Amino acid sequence: MRQWSRSMRAKGKTIGFVPTMGYLHEGHLSLLNEAHKHTQLIVVSVYVNPGQFSPNEDLSTYPSDFYGDIKKLMAVPGGVDVVFHPHNLYDYGNNNCGDDGNGLQKEGMREKDGVVVSCVEDKGLGHETWVRVERLEKGMCGKSRPVFFRGVATVVAKLFNIVEPDVAVFGKKDYQQWRIIRRMVRDLDFAVKVIGSEIVRDSDGLAMSSRNVHLSLEEREQALSINRSLSKAKCAAEKGQVNCRELRNSVIHAIHEAGGKIDYAEIVEQENLESVEEIKSPVVFCIAAWFGKVRLIDNMEISL
Amino acid sequence: MRQWSRSMRAKGKTIGFVPTMGYLHEGHLSLLNEAHKHTQLIVVSVYVNPGQFSPNEDLSTYPSDFYGDIKKLMAVPGGVDVVFHPHNLYDYGNNNCGDDGNGLQKEGMREKDGVVVSCVEDKGLGHETWVRVERLEKGMCGKSRPVFFRGVATVVAKLFNIVEPDVAVFGKKDYQQWRIIRRMVRDLDFAVKVIGSEIVRDSDGLAMSSRNVHLSLEEREQALSINRSLSKAKCAAEKGQVNCRELRNSVIHAIHEAGGKIDYAEIVEQENLESVEEIKSPVVFCIAAWFGKVRLIDNMEISL
Numbered sequence: 389m390r391q392w393s394r395s396m397r398a399k400g401k402t403i404g405f406v407p408t409m410g411y412l413h414e415g416h417l418s419l420l421n422e423a424h425k426h427t428q429l430i431v432v433s434v435y436v437n438p439g440q441f442s443p444n445e446d447l448s449t450y451p452s453d454f455y456g457d458i459k460k461l462m463a464v465p466g467g468v469d470v471v472f473h474p475h476n477l478y479d480y481g482n483n484n485c486g487d488d489g490n491g492l493q494k495e496g497m498r499e500k501d502g503v504v505v506s507c508v509e510d511k512g513l514g515h516e517t518w519v520r521v522e523r524l525e526k527g528m529c530g531k532s533r534p535v536f537f538r539g540v541a542t543v544v545a546k547l548f549n550i551v552e553p554d555v556a557v558f559g560k561k562d563y564q565q566w567r568i569i570r571r572m573v574r575d576l577d578f579a580v581k582v583i584g585s586e587i588v589r590d591s592d593g594l595a596m597s598s599r600n601v602h603l604s605l606e607e608r609e610q611a612l613s614i615n616r617s618l619s620k621a622k623c624a625a626e627k628g629q630v631n632c633r634e635l636r637n638s639v640i641h642a643i644h645e646a647g648g649k650i651d652y653a654e655i656v657e658q659e660n661l662e663s664v665e666e667i668k669s670p671v672v673f674c675i676a677a678w679f680g681k682v683r684l685i686d687n688m689e690i691s692l
Numbered sequence: 693m694r695q696w697s698r699s700m701r702a703k704g705k706t707i708g709f710v711p712t713m714g715y716l717h718e719g720h721l722s723l724l725n726e727a728h729k730h731t732q733l734i735v736v737s738v739y740v741n742p743g744q745f746s747p748n749e750d751l752s753t754y755p756s757d758f759y760g761d762i763k764k765l766m767a768v769p770g771g772v773d774v775v776f777h778p779h780n781l782y783d784y785g786n787n788n789c790g791d792d793g794n795g796l797q798k799e800g801m802r803e804k805d806g807v808v809v810s811c812v813e814d815k816g817l818g819h820e821t822w823v824r825v826e827r828l829e830k831g832m833c834g835k836s837r838p839v840f841f842r843g844v845a846t847v848v849a850k851l852f853n854i855v856e857p858d859v860a861v862f863g864k865k866d867y868q869q870w871r872i873i874r875r876m877v878r879d880l881d882f883a884v885k886v887i888g889s890e891i892v893r894d895s896d897g898l899a900m901s902s903r904n905v906h907l908s909l910e911e912r913e914q915a916l917s918i919n920r921s922l923s924k925a926k927c928a929a930e931k932g933q934v935n936c937r938e939l940r941n942s943v944i945h946a947i948h949e950a951g952g953k954i955d956y957a958e959i960v961e962q963e964n965l966e967s968v969e970e971i972k973s974p975v976v977f978c979i980a981a982w983f984g985k986v987r988l989i990d991n992m993e994i995s996l
Contacts, residue, residue, distance in 0.1 A: 521820055575784075
């Protein structure tokens with residue numbers, strides 16, 4: 389992979405990179421369109437990263453359809469130059485972790501004595517280096533998924549070192565992830581420009597996600613409450629309601645009424661993700677909620 | 693810096709890198725000689741990294757002599773192509789940390805409520821991304837210097853991303869550091885080959901260190917006990933004494949007798965740095981000890 393990037397760079401070409409976990413939808417394809425605006429060549433990675441799942445999460449049921457993905461990528465206007473589909477990024481040839489890149493949960497690796505581990509945790513010569521973006525990783529999704537952002541930042545660092553792109557595009561649907569990657573790139577001096585791409589929604593307003601496939605028809609209908617209530621909150625804010633407690637309560641109420649279970653509903657500063665009580669500067673309203681066994685996230689930027 | 697590296701790479705040149713904190717001695721110069729064996733071009737960085745010091749450590753008294761360093765580098769056989777001497781690698785233009793790259797200790801930043809911080813810790817938009825090599829960073833020097841290896845791994849990641857070398861040379865005097873950097877490079881897929889270079893000693897056997905300048909004549913004499921006792925232990929092991937408790941006791945006794953205060957004396961596996969009770973496979977005997985106000989480290993590999 390790196391050899392290709394270096395040979396292209398030697399010819400003066402610029403390289404855009406879109407990391408994905410596969411099961412591609414319109415949201416992913418919009419990231420490719422965004423990448424095409426910035427660079428001559430495009431690399432897409434398709435890799436379900438075990439490092440960002442804890443053993444009690446949905447790694448083994450995470451949807452995948454590699455040949456379907458390839459078909460979609462071949463239809464992208466402007467094309468894709470490389471699909472990077474590594475088998476296992478954590479197999480260093482001398483450890484037991486990450487044997488098959490999937491279904492890595494072992495009995496002994498579940499949460500134990502309060503120490504939360506990821507699916508690639510191992511002893512001895514296994515992977516043990518983690519990139520921590522220590523403040524940004526803590527709030528929101530980091531509360532219920534304590535190894536998640538550690539795993540995301542680490543695999544993105546690995547992928548950046550392997551692909552060596554000039555530009556990388558991330559979706560703003562994963563808002564906290566996007567901010568964490570930007571901060572990591574700044575703090576570790578990666579030679580990569582990180583671009584955030586807007587959320588893509590289905591015609592009914594649901595933010596596109598690979599996990600949507602697991603929703604029943606009823607759950608999907610319920611899940612529309614997220615975007616509807618966020619849009620209402622944005623409207624209310626623009627009309628002068630800047631009290632975050634009020635705005636949050638109305639969204640929590642609406643999602644709860646619809647049958648969802650809130651994980652968090654927070655209004656935070658756009659760059660630092662610090663909670664705010666009153667909207668004075670640009671904020672983002674971030675939501676995570678469960679519908680049945682599916683956890684969805686969504687968000688809306690509010691810049692008055 | 694990166695532009696230079698990329699222009700050289702585009703010409704097919706290979707780049708060797710020797711990161712230092714300056715105040716160069718024969719030990720550093722031996723790293724350059726080692727680098728010259730592997731690459732056509734050599735970059736040396738001179739940067740005292742505040743990120744690896746905690747506020748109660750010796751950042752403000754760490755010796756420096758940049759023009760003396762330049763003179764030494766100009767005399768190196770084969771030469772040096774770039775001296776990279778950044779002012780401050782943690783100033784992102786919007787934070788209060790790392791104002792002058794030195795003397796960053798602020799009253800409010802000392803160890804507080806048991807949370808150990810480094811000299812670049814800050815709130816808000818400051819540096820917050822740390823590379824953790826989670827098992828290797830814990831033992832030996834990591835016990836008494838809890839932010840040290842986090843800071844070292846992080847600044848080396850930054851420097852690798854800025855310099856983009858093909859090969860980097862580290863001294864095996866900082867044995868744990870060398871192993872941590874190798875592990876980080878493997879785990880994060882850096883495109884850098886890490887070479888370990890042998891310890892350089894003064895004619896009296898003392899391992900070269902920038903900190904040696906702080907030793908009084910008497911302390912220096914006392915400090916010779918480290919190398920003497922390590923050499924004896926190696927001899928004893930080669931003659932059949934493989935009991936680590938015995939070997940450690942004799943070294944601890946000798947250093948203590950000489951007037952040193954032991955921080956740690958451990959016999960560990962060479963790659964994983966796990967303590968061993970009996971020497972069966974290649975090990976390294978690692979020592980840290982105080983002589984007056986100066987903390988010295990040294991080690992000796994023992995491969996029976």
